[in-house]
Amino acid sequence: MYKKLFGFAFVVCFLAYSADLYAWRPLSTSRPTWPDGTVPFYVNPANDSGVPDDAVIESMVGGTDAWGYVGAGFNFCYQGTTTRRTIARDGFNDVFFRNETMGGAIAATYPWTQGGTYREFDIKFFEGSFQFFGISDACSGNGFYIWYIAMHEFGHGLGLGHSQFTNAVMYASARRCDSRVELESDDVDGVVALYGPGDGPGCF
Numbered sequence: 001m002y003k004k005l006f007g008f009a010f011v012v013c014f015l016a017y018s019a020d021l022y023a024w025r026p027l028s029t030s031r032p033t034w035p036d037g038t039v040p041f042y043v044n045p046a047n048d049s050g051v052p053d054d055a056v057i058e059s060m061v062g063g064t065d066a067w068g069y070v071g072a073g074f075n076f077c078y079q080g081t082t083t084r085r086t087i088a089r090d091g092f093n094d095v096f097f098r099n100e101t102m103g104g105a106i107a108a109t110y111p112w113t114q115g116g117t118y119r120e121f122d123i124k125f126f127e128g129s130f131q132f133f134g135i136s137d138a139c140s141g142n143g144f145y146i147w148y149i150a151m152h153e154f155g156h157g158l159g160l161g162h163s164q165f166t167n168a169v170m171y172a173s174a175r176r177c178d179s180r181v182e183l184e185s186d187d188v189d190g191v192v193a194l195y196g197p198g199d200g201p202g203c204f
Ligand SMILES: [Zn+2]
Pocket: 005, 006, 152, 153, 156, 162, 171, 172
């Protein structure tokens, strides 16, 4: 029923904290954040799940906007589509699908950070084992809604690790066909702690 969302060696679930004041976690002990509190990203909607481009974009933008309207000084900014679909330190934050597998991972975020500064990330959805669905589709079988998985992976993209709360979007495992489109309070606590309360700087 549960599958891992994130399969990296450096994943924060290996970190040990002596005091559990919060369930959310930063991406790493250096607590990387984006200096401007705003992150541009591009979507490559090409997929083998049969989801139309506009439905992919709707879910990716919806998943990122979920972080932008919770009273934290942070927001993502959709920049349009791209044909890029490789993990590369190329100056772009991209999200794309690949017909690949990585253990039990549904998707993965590949971050590049320097100390406490977040520089870049790419997000890959693994279609080798899983089928993805638009938010108005009827999810079934070995399926996941793109929107929910996007909320989780872009949470890594802003600097959050995995939460210990099983109902948090940032929990390390996901139920199939989870149709949630909003964050849980623990996720909101995390982004507010990293970027402070207020409104995001917006998109320029
Ligand atoms: Zn994850």
